[in-house]
Each structure stands twice: as C-alpha cells, then as structure tokens.
Amino acid sequence: MQKHNVLVVDDEKNILKVVSMTLRKKNYNVDTVRSSEEAIEKFNNNSYALIITDIKLPGKTGIDLLEYVKSREPDVPVIMITAFGTIANAINAMKKGAFNYLTKPVNTDELLNVMKEAIEKYELRNENISLKSELKQKYMFSNIIGKSAPMQEIFDTIRMVSKTHANILIVGESGTGKELVARAIHYDSNRAEKPFVTIDCAAIPSEIMESELFGHEKGAFTGAHERKIGLLELAHNGTVFLDEIGELEINLQKKLLRFLQEREILRVGGGSRISLNVRVIAATNKNLEEEVKGKRFREDLFYRLNVVTVKIPSLRERIDDIPLLANHFLEQLNKIEGKLITGFEDNVTDAFSGYDWPGNVRELENVVERAYVLCPNVTISLKYLPSRLINLAHEKGELFDRMNLLDTEKRLIIQALTQTGWNQSKASVILGISRKQLMTKIKNHGITAG
Numbered sequence: 001m002q003k004h005n006v007l008v009v010d011d012e013k014n015i016l017k018v019v020s021m022t023l024r025k026k027n028y029n030v031d032t033v034r035s036s037e038e039a040i041e042k043f044n045n046n047s048y049a050l051i052i053t054d055i056k057l058p059g060k061t062g063i064d065l066l067e068y069v070k071s072r073e074p075d076v077p078v079i080m081i082t083a084f085g086t087i088a089n090a091i092n093a094m095k096k097g098a099f100n101y102l103t104k105p106v107n108t109d110e111l112l113n114v115m116k117e118a119i120e121k122y123e124l125r126n127e128n129i130s131l132k133s134e135l136k137q138k139y140m141f142s143n144i145i146g147k148s149a150p151m152q153e154i155f156d157t158i159r160m161v162s163k164t165h166a167n168i169l170i171v172g173e174s175g176t177g178k179e180l181v182a183r184a185i186h187y188d189s190n191r192a193e194k195p196f197v198t199i200d201c202a203a204i205p206s207e208i209m210e211s212e213l214f215g216h217e218k219g220a221f222t223g224a225h226e227r228k229i230g231l232l233e234l235a236h237n238g239t240v241f242l243d244e245i246g247e248l249e250i251n252l253q254k255k256l257l258r259f260l261q262e263r264e265i266l267r268v269g270g271g272s273r274i275s276l277n278v279r280v281i282a283a284t285n286k287n288l289e290e291e292v293k294g295k296r297f298r299e300d301l302f303y304r305l306n307v308v309t310v311k312i313p314s315l316r317e318r319i320d321d322i323p324l325l326a327n328h329f330l331e332q333l334n335k336i337e338g339k340l341i342t343g344f345e346d347n348v349t350d351a352f353s354g355y356d357w358p359g360n361v362r363e364l365e366n367v368v369e370r371a372y373v374l375c376p377n378v379t380i381s382l383k384y385l386p387s388r389l390i391n392l393a394h395e396k397g398e399l400f401d402r403m404n405l406l407d408t409e410k411r412l413i414i415q416a417l418t419q420t421g422w423n424q425s426k427a428s429v430i431l432g433i434s435r436k437q438l439m440t441k442i443k444n445h446g447i448t449a450g
Contacts, residue, residue: 009032009065048076066093151321169281175361191239201247216269237277243282288306343380351392352367
C-alpha cells in the first residue's frame, strides 16, 4: 500500500500529537507544524497528498495558508479544522477551494473518512492528467514515424489544419494509419483536453446507427428503457472521428449533413434540439467522388466533409520509411515483452523493401510481431517471415545472382576482346566458346568496339 505524505498544521501540541499518532497507525507519513509560516516552508520543500490545518493560527491564518497552497498547487486537497463558533470562516474556506471542514473536537473516524475521500479524488485527478498527457504525447504528430517526402507533407498539413476548426477528410488505403493522423490532429489542437470519439461507420449495424450517433429518449422505441446519450453529444467541445464514412447509409447521410449545417442534433424520440460544438474528421478508403457519381454518397455531404483533404500514402509509396517503422515496432515489442531482439538480417530488410504491402503499415506491424514471437535469436532472420515474403526474397536473390553472372560475363568478354585487339577468333579461344557463340553474346550484351 502506498504511504501518502500528509501535513498537519495546528498551534496546539496535544492535537498534533493525537492526530499524527492516529494517522501513522493508518500508514500515513505525517509532518506536523504549529504555524502557517512553518507550513509554507514545509510545503515548498516537500510533496503532500493532503494538508490538514486549523483555521485559527498565530500570525498567518489557515485561510492564508489555503490561499497560498491553491495558488501554487490547486489540486492538493486542504481540510480545514474549526471551532464551532467559526463555522462561517470554514464556509468561506470552502469557497476558496478547501476540500472540506471538520469541527473541534475532531472525530478521528470522520477525519479518516474525509481524508480517504480527498486523497482518492486527488489521485484520480492526477491519474487523469497523466493519462491525458500520455495520450497527447502518444498521438502528437511528431510521433508518427516517417522521414519520406510524402510523410513530411502530411506533417506540414497537420501543423496547418490542427489549429483550425475546419472539417477534414482523410483518405487512404486500409492500414495506412488514418485514425493515427486524426488523433494527431486532435491532440495538436486546442481541443486536446476534450473528448476524441471514434465512430466506425462500417462496424455499427445500420438499424442502431441513428441511436448511436444522435442518442435516444426513454421510450423512443421498443427496448429504449432509458435515455441514451449519442456519440456526437459525447464529443461535445472535442473531436468526432467518423471512420469509413463511405459505409454510412444514405438516409443517415442526410441526418449527418443536417448536423454539420446546423451544429444541432435531435435525439431519437426527442422534442428539443441540442446545440453541439464538435469538430468532425472523417476517413475513408473509398473514392468518394466515384461514390457520389454512383449515387451512393450525397454530393452535398461530400463537400461539407471535404473542406480539407489529407491523403495518406500507401506503404509502397514511402519505401524509405519501412526500415524505420519495422525497427519502431521491434522496439515497442521489446518494451512490452521483455525480450531483446536488436534488429533484422539484411535479407529481411531487403524483403521488406521489395514487398508491395497491400495491408500497409498494419500488415508490416503484424509481420514484425509474428517474427518477434517466433524468433529465439537476437536478430530476426528470413525464415521467421511469412512464406509470401520468403518466396519474394528468394526470387529477388535468384534475379540478383543472374544479373551478377551476366555482368561478369560481359566484363570477361570485353577483357578478352581488348587483349586480342578485338580479334573475335582469338577471343573465343581465350573464353573457351565458339566464335559464333561469342558473336551472339557480343550482340546480346550490346558490346561495341572502342
């Protein structure tokens, strides 16, 4: 169990003694002081999960101490202790940010319960702040792997659009990282502390999609036993990511268009419209212009979504990034699994660079993980790759060998011809082939005199 640091402030020695003994028995680390001035010095030099202070103190009051703490670390909870006759001061302290107040004589069970509640909220708040910070760090665009020219263009686009409120359409093949880019835009924007809500338009059944998007009121339909808040409403002040928007049915496209135009929703079965502030980022692996021509996607919705287009290149369009990505996935696996695999053999890297990657980055990650799990060595060799990559590597190896052989043959023929003053009969003797064979090879290699 974690031992929390607590600072107790009171000018009465007996109270300090009783409170500190009680708290230490409950596994708290306790510092005690008898004035606000001493408390401020302790606070500036230590880290506390909770401060308990009497309101009435010599010199600076407990209220003064509260204001000092809140001006520097507003999340640290402060419990005020007051005599019955100064409850008005305690209420004033609550307005200034005190967590709670207790009256003298303090009931130790009540104190411990209030302390437990205060510290739990303090830890939860810190955990949420830490989680948001980790998410922001994880999804900030500088953490998207890529040094290739196409990816540098993506980074430039993210920088430009993240600070705006414009709707964004992200296009690209499956597995290229469209959601990663959407999250990067969100966490680089002024909405970073607000929700990022993902809606997979291909995964949610059409019969419940309207309720998922807009929510519903109790009794709106059979089985609607209570009010449901829709995903768009949950994203208020944040970002909604509409993944695979091309799969959304036409009737729902019309309702989504109305939301984009009016920034209001109406829950299913509801009677009043709800205003929302939501940034919309949509993504698709379809050609929406072709979908519009085929009457499968509304033209007006397309233009509403397509204020800014971000095209994510396929992996075969960013070959320079393949070694970077493969090594990144390897490092992540080492951290998670605890093994230490240092890299890939050269022929593995060659196979990676020569493959078309129809599944893009997602497929590469899968291949690296598979090889990592199977490999007992410190470097991953070709035999731990899927057969499709092994066969490709062998084919390329055989081609490379043939090319080397032809280059060697051409060099030897030129050398023999030069040595004999381009006398083909003498050169054929040196090479151990007939003059007719030599003439054919000279023609095939495109060899000319001088």
